[in-house]
Amino acid sequence: MMAFIPRVFSGIKPSGDLHLGNYLGAIRRFVPLQQTHETIYCVVDMHAITVWQEPEDLRRWTYEIAAAYIASGLDPKKSIIFNQSQVVEHAELGWIFNCVARVGWMMRMTQFKDKAGGEGGENSEAVSLGLFAYPSLMAADILLYKATGVPVGDDQKQHLELTRDIAKKFNHDFRKQIKGLGFDEDYFPLTDTLVTGPATRVMSLKDGKKKMSKSDASDMSTIYMMDDADTISKKIKRATTDPESLPTEAAGLEGRAEAANLVAIYASLADQSVDQVLAEFGGSGWGKFKPALADLAVSVLSPIAGEMRRLVGDRAEMDKILRDGADRARAIAIPHMDEIRQIVGFVR
Template identity: 50%
Template sequence: MRVLSGIQPTGGLHLGNLLGAILRWVRMQDEAECLFFLADLHALTVDTDPAQLRANVREMAAALLASGIDPAKSVLFRQSAVPAHAELCWILNGTARMGWLNRMTQWKDKAGKNREGASVALFDYPVLQAADILLYRATHVPVGDDQKQHVELTRDIALKFNTDFDVDLFVPPEPYIGGGTAARVMSLRDGKSKMSKSDPSDMSRILLTDSDDDIAQKIRKAKTDPEPIPGSPNGLDERPEAKNLVGVYSVISGESVEAVLARFEGQGFGQFKPALAEALVGLIAPIRARLEDFRKDPGELDRLLAEGAERATEIAEPVLAQAKAATGLTG
């Protein structure tokens, strides 16, 4: 069993990234062989600042390591440091079909009405994503609901390639549901919108670099409603901001939502918010300290990523070689 997942190197990692993906990755390390990569090639689907991209790769690597990704357990690397990703993507472009890509809802959402002005990379990135997965013969891919369609596309590409060239090379991957539940963390200003670094309000998100005081202030000012905390989850159904804060506390504390509600039932958010802030500080403060240590030593970050790229290349190169042989690119 081999698990693969990637994350685009963007600045400003926040609580939603941590609870929604990164801590799940940390738990996966004890369940399967894991490869995690910084998807800098995927970052080129939109306009990028070269210096910012380079800085973001290091920042993301530092955040992953600080959060618990262990290079002794997992392979952590920069996507572009393994050229086989781009090479296999081009080979698979001969297998993928325009109709398949046209049906990708992410393409429709991201391109919007300006499809003619979108980059070819934005249209084609699901094929690169397929190459990322198939290159390592990954059996499982942890994905959110918005990416399940891309895993299905990867399966279609794998099966068509194997059939077209009469080989048993690529492994059709399955979505991975291990690593525990991934939390869907919403904005602190709007319980109906996901927490995002693109939100213009800094008060909408908690960053991994926020101080203890910043965290406490953001929770104190988080949008809620005047109603007391209910005794059952049904009482949160029409209260998105309340549901979000209770859900975050549940994930951090390891308690069920029912247990959290039982403890705080009847109280207002004036009593609940300090407890949530304390739990958040307990989670983020150690990560922030480790993150600062890694930031001070970019050479060590580069060394760890280079080591990971070497290990990834050892797995990827034989698969790429077989793909080339199957298609007639090599003897």
């Protein structure tokens, strides 16, 4: 396989207020990659409208996610930060991939099954076509930039596998045309998943078997990035636990979903391993651990929330950052898309 530039792409959908799961599962992992890769971080607003969004909410959430990127340590001069709809090549390549991907591949996507009413898809005729086809657009988001790695949570691994399948089929189907353009081997890379460390999937504070979500019926189950210090502390101290003390090693968390979740959150916020956390707190009860976790969460999240509020309040600055990012993204996307049009056979 030809050598591709080490390039990372990832994005977050502006479909609700950001929460701790978005931060630990994605944004916090984005920052160190600035030092080792070319990094492109998108607010995927085109994905958001696969289900209904109030337009003003969509705008607000788009700004909030971009602000969270920057407040968490992404440097707009090092990383390309933009919103997806400003780069129309995403949609064009998404359509081409709709014609490369197979319906059977899409039918296997578990997230679609969940949103369309489970395995039987009882609600499948009522959801948007975009919801069914959006994994093709996700593949386009990644492959438009020939990204070699994507930092994704566990729930997105299946979509990244689909991205690899689409890349393989495109490379195979258009082998002659790709070589005709002077490429010795594949046009698209087979993108790798970058998932490391604890808390790759943050669970509900009320039910350790459910993913933390803004749609949860209980507001106490989710820590939002804009929560104030008192609210963060209250939610952690009221989190569901069990009567046992913390174990001294990670194996002791087996079968203890709520305990494992809180320890993983602490480990991720403290940049420690689970074993390091248990070396400090093993044998302790929740009366000691929960206040320590609350203090840690407040110390990490409060400065980010404050900077997010400042940035969101300055839309002129945010618009400038997003426009600059879109210009830099297009500088990569346009020549790639021109080659893809030639490969497919479009008259230019």
